[in-house]
Amino acid sequence: MKKPECIKLLDKKLDQNVLVVTPTGKTYMYWEATGREAQISQLNLGLCTPAGLGLALALPHRKVVVLDGDGNLLFNLASLADVAVQNPGNLIDIVFDNECYQSCDSFPSVTSKGVDLEILAKGCGIKNAVTVRELKQFENALDQALAGNELFFIIAKVEPGEDLVTLPRQEGRENKYRFVRHIEKTENIRVINPYARRRKKDFIPSN
Amino acid sequence: MKEGAVEAIVTGLKEAGINFISMLPDSDFTDTQKAVMADKDFKCVPVSNESIGFGVCAGAWLGGRKPALLITTDGIMASAFPLTTLNMQKNIPVLMVIPYRGRLGDGIWFMGPMGATTEPILKDLQVAYTVISKVEEITAAIKNAQLSAEAWLRPTAVLLTGEIIFEEA
Numbered sequence: 001m002k003k004p005e006c007i008k009l010l011d012k013k014l015d016q017n018v019l020v021v022t023p024t025g026k027t028y029m030y031w032e033a034t035g036r037e038a039q040i041s042q043l044n045l046g047l048c049t050p051a052g053l054g055l056a057l058a059l060p061h062r063k064v065v066v067l068d069g070d071g072n073l074l075f076n077l078a079s080l081a082d083v084a085v086q087n088p089g090n091l092i093d094i095v096f097d098n099e100c101y102q103s104c105d106s107f108p109s110v111t112s113k114g115v116d117l118e119i120l121a122k123g124c125g126i127k128n129a130v131t132v133r134e135l136k137q138f139e140n141a142l143d144q145a146l147a148g149n150e151l152f153f154i155i156a157k158v159e160p161g162e163d164l165v166t167l168p169r170q171e172g173r174e175n176k177y178r179f180v181r182h183i184e185k186t187e188n189i190r191v192i193n194p195y196a197r198r199r200k201k202d203f204i205p206s207n
Numbered sequence: 208m209k210e211g212a213v214e215a216i217v218t219g220l221k222e223a224g225i226n227f228i229s230m231l232p233d234s235d236f237t238d239t240q241k242a243v244m245a246d247k248d249f250k251c252v253p254v255s256n257e258s259i260g261f262g263v264c265a266g267a268w269l270g271g272r273k274p275a276l277l278i279t280t281d282g283i284m285a286s287a288f289p290l291t292t293l294n295m296q297k298n299i300p301v302l303m304v305i306p307y308r309g310r311l312g313d314g315i316w317f318m319g320p321m322g323a324t325t326e327p328i329l330k331d332l333q334v335a336y337t338v339i340s341k342v343e344e345i346t347a348a349i350k351n352a353q354l355s356a357e358a359w360l361r362p363t364a365v366l367l368t369g370e371i372i373f374e375e376a
Contacts, residue, residue, distance in 0.1 A: 055266035076262075
Protein backbone atom coordinates (compact mmCIF):
# COMPACT_ATOMS: atom_id res chain seq x y z
CA MET A 1 0.00 0.00 0.00
CA LYS A 2 1.28 3.46 -0.89
CA LYS A 3 0.61 6.61 1.09
CA PRO A 4 -0.61 8.70 -1.89
CA GLU A 5 -3.38 6.19 -2.65
CA CYS A 6 -4.47 6.34 1.00
CA ILE A 7 -4.53 10.13 0.80
CA LYS A 8 -6.62 9.97 -2.38
CA LEU A 9 -9.09 7.69 -0.61
CA LEU A 10 -9.23 9.99 2.40
CA ASP A 11 -9.95 12.94 0.13
CA LYS A 12 -12.84 10.97 -1.39
CA LYS A 13 -14.26 9.84 1.95
CA LEU A 14 -13.87 12.88 4.21
CA ASP A 15 -16.49 15.57 4.33
CA GLN A 16 -15.07 19.07 3.74
CA ASN A 17 -15.89 19.94 7.37
CA VAL A 18 -13.63 17.24 8.80
CA LEU A 19 -10.66 18.89 10.46
CA VAL A 20 -7.38 17.36 9.31
CA VAL A 21 -4.08 17.68 11.17
CA THR A 22 -0.86 16.88 9.32
CA PRO A 23 2.87 16.78 10.10
CA THR A 24 5.63 18.29 8.00
CA GLY A 25 6.88 16.53 4.89
CA LYS A 26 5.19 14.70 2.08
CA THR A 27 2.03 13.73 4.00
CA TYR A 28 1.28 17.43 4.42
CA MET A 29 2.14 18.14 0.79
CA TYR A 30 -0.13 15.39 -0.54
CA TRP A 31 -2.96 16.66 1.63
CA GLU A 32 -2.28 20.31 0.76
CA ALA A 33 -2.71 19.38 -2.89
CA THR A 34 -6.36 18.49 -2.15
CA GLY A 35 -6.91 22.23 -1.67
CA ARG A 36 -8.94 21.80 1.50
CA GLU A 37 -9.42 24.69 3.88
CA ALA A 38 -9.99 22.72 7.09
CA GLN A 39 -6.44 21.51 7.58
CA ILE A 40 -3.76 22.55 10.01
CA SER A 41 -0.40 21.41 8.79
CA GLN A 42 3.32 21.08 9.48
CA LEU A 43 3.07 20.04 13.10
CA ASN A 44 6.56 18.91 13.74
CA LEU A 45 8.04 15.92 15.52
CA GLY A 46 5.73 14.62 18.20
CA LEU A 47 3.19 17.43 18.06
CA CYS A 48 0.72 16.20 15.46
CA THR A 49 -1.24 13.82 17.69
CA PRO A 50 -1.24 16.18 20.73
CA ALA A 51 -2.56 19.05 18.58
CA GLY A 52 -5.22 16.73 17.15
CA LEU A 53 -6.19 15.77 20.69
CA GLY A 54 -6.56 19.42 21.74
CA LEU A 55 -8.60 20.21 18.65
CA ALA A 56 -10.86 17.20 19.17
CA LEU A 57 -11.48 18.18 22.79
CA ALA A 58 -12.12 21.81 21.85
CA LEU A 59 -14.67 20.91 19.17
CA PRO A 60 -16.29 17.63 20.24
CA HIS A 61 -19.03 17.95 17.60
CA ARG A 62 -16.48 17.99 14.71
CA LYS A 63 -14.62 14.98 13.35
CA VAL A 64 -10.85 15.40 13.62
CA VAL A 65 -8.49 13.25 11.57
CA VAL A 66 -4.78 13.20 12.38
CA LEU A 67 -2.40 12.02 9.65
CA ASP A 68 0.66 11.17 11.68
CA GLY A 69 3.82 9.24 10.85
CA ASP A 70 5.69 6.55 12.78
CA GLY A 71 8.76 8.71 13.45
CA ASN A 72 6.62 11.69 14.37
CA LEU A 73 4.51 9.74 16.87
CA LEU A 74 7.49 7.89 18.35
CA PHE A 75 9.08 11.24 19.24
CA ASN A 76 6.29 11.82 21.77
CA LEU A 77 4.93 8.33 22.27
CA ALA A 78 3.42 9.22 25.64
CA SER A 79 0.85 11.27 23.72
CA LEU A 80 -0.77 7.94 22.81
CA ALA A 81 -1.47 7.34 26.49
CA ASP A 82 -2.90 10.84 26.90
CA VAL A 83 -5.15 10.35 23.86
CA ALA A 84 -6.34 7.03 25.27
CA VAL A 85 -7.19 8.52 28.66
CA GLN A 86 -9.07 11.48 27.15
CA ASN A 87 -10.74 9.09 24.68
CA PRO A 88 -12.33 11.67 22.35
CA GLY A 89 -14.97 9.92 20.26
CA ASN A 90 -14.52 12.40 17.42
CA LEU A 91 -10.81 11.67 16.86
CA ILE A 92 -9.42 9.36 14.20
CA ASP A 93 -5.66 9.09 14.54
CA ILE A 94 -4.04 7.59 11.44
CA VAL A 95 -0.34 6.74 11.49
CA PHE A 96 1.31 6.15 8.14
CA ASP A 97 3.95 3.68 9.22
CA ASN A 98 6.66 3.27 6.57
CA GLU A 99 9.05 1.93 9.22
CA CYS A 100 11.64 4.57 8.42
CA TYR A 101 12.57 8.24 8.45
CA GLN A 102 11.88 8.85 4.79
CA SER A 103 13.48 12.29 4.61
CA CYS A 104 16.70 10.90 6.12
CA ASP A 105 17.46 8.44 3.33
CA SER A 106 14.97 5.96 4.85
CA PHE A 107 16.90 5.51 8.08
CA PRO A 108 14.96 2.72 9.83
CA SER A 109 12.57 3.58 12.64
CA VAL A 110 11.99 1.22 15.57
CA THR A 111 8.76 -0.05 14.01
CA SER A 112 11.00 -1.82 11.49
CA LYS A 113 12.55 -3.70 14.43
CA GLY A 114 9.35 -5.13 15.81
CA VAL A 115 7.92 -2.24 17.85
CA ASP A 116 4.18 -2.66 17.35
CA LEU A 117 2.13 0.54 17.53
CA GLU A 118 -1.15 -1.39 17.63
CA ILE A 119 -0.10 -3.31 20.74
CA LEU A 120 1.15 -0.09 22.33
CA ALA A 121 -2.16 1.65 21.57
CA LYS A 122 -4.19 -1.27 22.91
CA GLY A 123 -1.97 -1.34 25.99
CA CYS A 124 -2.81 2.33 26.52
CA GLY A 125 -6.50 1.44 26.36
CA ILE A 126 -7.45 2.35 22.78
CA LYS A 127 -9.73 -0.54 21.90
CA ASN A 128 -10.23 0.49 18.26
CA ALA A 129 -6.58 0.12 17.29
CA VAL A 130 -6.00 -1.67 14.03
CA THR A 131 -3.10 -2.29 11.65
CA VAL A 132 -3.88 -2.35 7.93
CA ARG A 133 -1.62 -3.34 5.05
CA GLU A 134 -3.90 -3.23 1.99
CA LEU A 135 -5.93 -0.34 0.62
CA LYS A 136 -9.20 -2.25 0.99
CA GLN A 137 -8.42 -2.87 4.68
CA PHE A 138 -7.62 0.81 5.09
CA GLU A 139 -10.95 1.72 3.48
CA ASN A 140 -12.85 -0.65 5.77
CA ALA A 141 -11.18 0.71 8.89
CA LEU A 142 -11.82 4.26 7.77
CA ASP A 143 -15.49 3.56 7.01
CA GLN A 144 -15.91 2.03 10.44
CA ALA A 145 -14.23 4.98 12.13
CA LEU A 146 -16.25 7.56 10.20
CA ALA A 147 -19.56 5.78 10.83
CA GLY A 148 -19.29 5.78 14.60
CA ASN A 149 -18.43 8.12 17.42
CA GLU A 150 -15.49 6.32 19.00
CA LEU A 151 -11.77 6.98 19.11
CA PHE A 152 -9.91 5.10 16.36
CA PHE A 153 -6.19 4.53 15.94
CA ILE A 154 -5.33 3.19 12.49
CA ILE A 155 -1.78 2.10 11.71
CA ALA A 156 -1.49 2.11 7.92
CA LYS A 157 1.60 0.17 6.91
CA VAL A 158 2.82 1.91 3.76
CA GLU A 159 5.74 1.28 1.46
CA PRO A 160 8.76 3.53 1.90
CA GLY A 161 9.33 6.00 -0.90
CA GLU A 162 7.39 9.09 -1.85
CA ASP A 163 5.99 10.57 -5.07
CA LEU A 164 7.21 13.85 -6.50
CA VAL A 165 4.95 16.71 -5.49
CA THR A 166 4.67 20.41 -6.21
CA LEU A 167 6.10 22.48 -3.38
CA PRO A 168 3.27 24.23 -1.51
CA ARG A 169 3.17 28.00 -1.78
CA GLN A 170 1.94 28.73 1.71
CA GLU A 171 4.02 28.67 4.87
CA GLY A 172 2.92 27.67 8.35
CA ARG A 173 1.51 30.97 9.54
CA GLU A 174 -0.62 31.39 6.44
CA ASN A 175 -1.91 27.86 6.92
CA LYS A 176 -2.75 28.69 10.54
CA TYR A 177 -4.70 31.82 9.57
CA ARG A 178 -6.60 29.95 6.86
CA PHE A 179 -7.51 27.21 9.33
CA VAL A 180 -8.52 29.62 12.08
CA ARG A 181 -10.67 31.67 9.69
CA HIS A 182 -12.38 28.41 8.68
CA ILE A 183 -13.11 27.67 12.35
CA GLU A 184 -14.37 31.21 12.95
CA LYS A 185 -16.66 30.97 9.91
CA THR A 186 -18.04 27.49 10.52
CA GLU A 187 -18.33 27.76 14.31
CA ASN A 188 -19.42 31.42 14.36
CA ILE A 189 -16.80 32.27 16.99
CA ARG A 190 -13.86 34.60 17.26
CA VAL A 191 -10.44 32.99 17.72
CA ILE A 192 -8.07 35.83 16.86
CA ASN A 193 -8.49 39.01 18.88
CA PRO A 194 -5.84 41.50 17.71
CA TYR A 195 -7.32 44.46 19.59
CA ALA A 196 -7.82 42.84 22.97
CA ARG A 197 -7.64 46.15 24.84
CA ARG A 198 -8.94 49.33 23.24
CA ARG A 199 -11.10 52.29 24.24
CA LYS A 200 -14.63 50.92 23.96
CA LYS A 201 -16.20 54.31 23.28
CA ASP A 202 -14.38 54.60 19.97
CA PHE A 203 -15.63 51.36 18.41
CA ILE A 204 -18.74 49.50 17.42
CA PRO A 205 -19.16 46.54 19.85
CA SER A 206 -18.25 43.18 18.36
CA ASN A 207 -18.24 39.65 19.72
CA MET B 208 1.06 28.22 48.65
CA LYS B 209 0.43 31.38 50.67
CA GLU B 210 -3.13 31.89 51.86
CA GLY B 211 -5.32 33.28 49.10
CA ALA B 212 -2.91 32.40 46.30
CA VAL B 213 -4.89 29.48 44.88
CA GLU B 214 -8.07 31.55 44.86
CA ALA B 215 -6.23 34.45 43.21
CA ILE B 216 -4.92 32.15 40.46
CA VAL B 217 -8.30 30.57 39.79
CA THR B 218 -9.99 33.98 39.74
CA GLY B 219 -7.34 35.31 37.36
CA LEU B 220 -7.78 32.39 35.01
CA LYS B 221 -11.56 32.79 34.99
CA GLU B 222 -11.49 36.56 34.55
CA ALA B 223 -8.97 36.12 31.73
CA GLY B 224 -11.47 33.87 29.96
CA ILE B 225 -9.34 30.72 30.25
CA ASN B 226 -11.50 27.65 29.66
CA PHE B 227 -8.97 24.93 28.81
CA ILE B 228 -6.09 23.92 31.07
CA SER B 229 -3.32 21.40 30.59
CA MET B 230 -0.90 20.39 33.32
CA LEU B 231 1.60 17.91 34.63
CA PRO B 232 1.19 17.26 38.37
CA ASP B 233 3.60 19.36 40.41
CA SER B 234 4.12 19.46 44.16
CA ASP B 235 4.24 23.28 44.21
CA PHE B 236 0.96 23.45 42.35
CA THR B 237 -1.00 20.55 43.88
CA ASP B 238 -3.71 22.69 45.49
CA THR B 239 -4.07 24.90 42.42
CA GLN B 240 -4.25 21.94 40.07
CA LYS B 241 -6.82 20.22 42.28
CA ALA B 242 -8.88 23.42 42.36
CA VAL B 243 -9.00 23.82 38.57
CA MET B 244 -9.67 20.09 38.08
CA ALA B 245 -12.68 20.38 40.39
CA ASP B 246 -14.00 23.50 38.65
CA LYS B 247 -16.46 22.90 35.82
CA ASP B 248 -15.53 26.19 34.15
CA PHE B 249 -12.30 24.57 32.95
CA LYS B 250 -11.73 21.64 30.62
CA CYS B 251 -8.67 20.07 32.23
CA VAL B 252 -6.29 17.82 30.34
CA PRO B 253 -3.45 16.33 32.40
CA VAL B 254 -0.59 15.18 30.20
CA SER B 255 2.43 12.91 30.52
CA ASN B 256 4.99 15.57 29.68
CA GLU B 257 4.73 19.30 29.23
CA SER B 258 5.65 19.28 25.54
CA ILE B 259 2.48 17.26 24.90
CA GLY B 260 0.62 19.94 26.84
CA PHE B 261 1.86 22.63 24.48
CA GLY B 262 0.61 20.59 21.51
CA VAL B 263 -2.75 19.98 23.16
CA CYS B 264 -3.13 23.67 24.04
CA ALA B 265 -2.22 24.71 20.48
CA GLY B 266 -4.93 22.40 19.14
CA ALA B 267 -7.41 23.76 21.66
CA TRP B 268 -6.60 27.34 20.67
CA LEU B 269 -7.01 26.49 16.99
CA GLY B 270 -10.44 25.13 17.93
CA GLY B 271 -11.46 28.37 19.62
CA ARG B 272 -10.64 27.63 23.26
CA LYS B 273 -8.56 29.88 25.53
CA PRO B 274 -5.84 27.59 26.87
CA ALA B 275 -3.43 27.81 29.79
CA LEU B 276 -0.67 25.59 31.11
CA LEU B 277 0.01 25.15 34.82
CA ILE B 278 3.56 23.88 34.63
CA THR B 279 6.92 23.95 36.38
CA THR B 280 10.16 25.66 35.48
CA ASP B 281 11.40 22.18 34.49
CA GLY B 282 8.44 21.98 32.12
CA ILE B 283 9.75 24.99 30.22
CA MET B 284 13.03 23.15 29.61
CA ALA B 285 11.13 20.09 28.42
CA SER B 286 9.08 22.26 26.06
CA ALA B 287 11.70 24.27 24.19
CA PHE B 288 10.86 22.32 21.05
CA PRO B 289 7.09 22.97 20.89
CA LEU B 290 7.62 26.55 22.06
CA THR B 291 9.89 27.00 19.04
CA THR B 292 8.07 25.01 16.38
CA LEU B 293 4.49 25.76 17.37
CA ASN B 294 4.30 28.97 19.33
CA MET B 295 7.23 30.86 17.81
CA GLN B 296 7.05 29.58 14.22
CA LYS B 297 3.30 29.75 13.85
CA ASN B 298 2.53 32.55 16.34
CA ILE B 299 0.21 30.51 18.52
CA PRO B 300 -0.59 31.97 21.94
CA VAL B 301 -0.75 30.18 25.27
CA LEU B 302 -0.72 31.40 28.85
CA MET B 303 1.60 29.73 31.35
CA VAL B 304 1.41 30.03 35.12
CA ILE B 305 4.62 28.77 36.68
CA PRO B 306 5.91 28.38 40.25
CA TYR B 307 9.32 30.04 39.95
CA ARG B 308 11.83 27.75 41.64
CA GLY B 309 15.56 28.28 42.10
CA ARG B 310 15.59 31.85 43.38
CA LEU B 311 17.31 32.96 46.59
CA GLY B 312 15.50 31.39 49.51
CA ASP B 313 14.87 28.12 47.68
CA GLY B 314 16.29 25.39 49.92
CA ILE B 315 16.31 22.40 47.58
CA TRP B 316 19.70 21.66 46.03
CA PHE B 317 18.44 20.59 42.60
CA MET B 318 16.34 23.70 42.10
CA GLY B 319 19.35 26.01 41.79
CA PRO B 320 19.79 25.56 38.03
CA MET B 321 16.12 26.41 37.44
CA GLY B 322 16.73 29.90 38.77
CA ALA B 323 19.74 30.31 36.50
CA THR B 324 18.02 29.09 33.34
CA THR B 325 14.32 29.97 33.49
CA GLU B 326 14.37 33.65 32.49
CA PRO B 327 17.12 33.35 29.83
CA ILE B 328 15.22 30.47 28.24
CA LEU B 329 11.92 32.36 28.30
CA LYS B 330 13.65 35.32 26.64
CA ASP B 331 15.25 33.11 24.00
CA LEU B 332 11.91 31.46 23.28
CA GLN B 333 10.25 34.87 22.92
CA VAL B 334 7.89 34.29 25.82
CA ALA B 335 6.74 37.58 27.36
CA TYR B 336 6.64 37.14 31.13
CA THR B 337 6.17 38.86 34.45
CA VAL B 338 7.51 37.91 37.88
CA ILE B 339 5.01 38.20 40.73
CA SER B 340 5.87 38.07 44.45
CA LYS B 341 2.63 39.29 46.08
CA VAL B 342 -0.62 37.36 46.30
CA GLU B 343 -2.67 40.50 45.69
CA GLU B 344 -0.99 41.00 42.29
CA ILE B 345 -1.64 37.52 40.93
CA THR B 346 -5.12 37.97 39.46
CA ALA B 347 -4.33 41.13 37.49
CA ALA B 348 -1.03 39.67 36.25
CA ILE B 349 -2.79 36.60 34.85
CA LYS B 350 -5.46 38.71 33.16
CA ASN B 351 -2.86 41.01 31.62
CA ALA B 352 -0.71 38.10 30.44
CA GLN B 353 -3.66 36.48 28.71
CA LEU B 354 -4.78 39.75 27.14
CA SER B 355 -1.36 40.27 25.58
CA ALA B 356 -1.04 36.62 24.53
CA GLU B 357 -4.28 37.00 22.58
CA ALA B 358 -3.40 40.31 21.01
CA TRP B 359 0.21 39.45 20.16
CA LEU B 360 -0.37 35.77 19.29
CA ARG B 361 2.55 34.89 21.52
CA PRO B 362 3.02 32.74 24.59
CA THR B 363 3.09 34.62 27.88
CA ALA B 364 4.00 33.53 31.39
CA VAL B 365 3.32 34.56 34.96
CA LEU B 366 6.10 33.40 37.28
CA LEU B 367 5.14 33.10 40.94
CA THR B 368 8.10 33.47 43.31
CA GLY B 369 8.86 31.75 46.60
CA GLU B 370 7.13 34.56 48.50
CA ILE B 371 3.90 33.11 47.08
CA ILE B 372 4.61 29.41 46.65
CA PHE B 373 6.37 28.72 49.99
CA GLU B 374 3.92 28.83 52.89
CA GLU B 375 6.73 29.51 55.38
CA ALA B 376 8.44 32.29 53.36
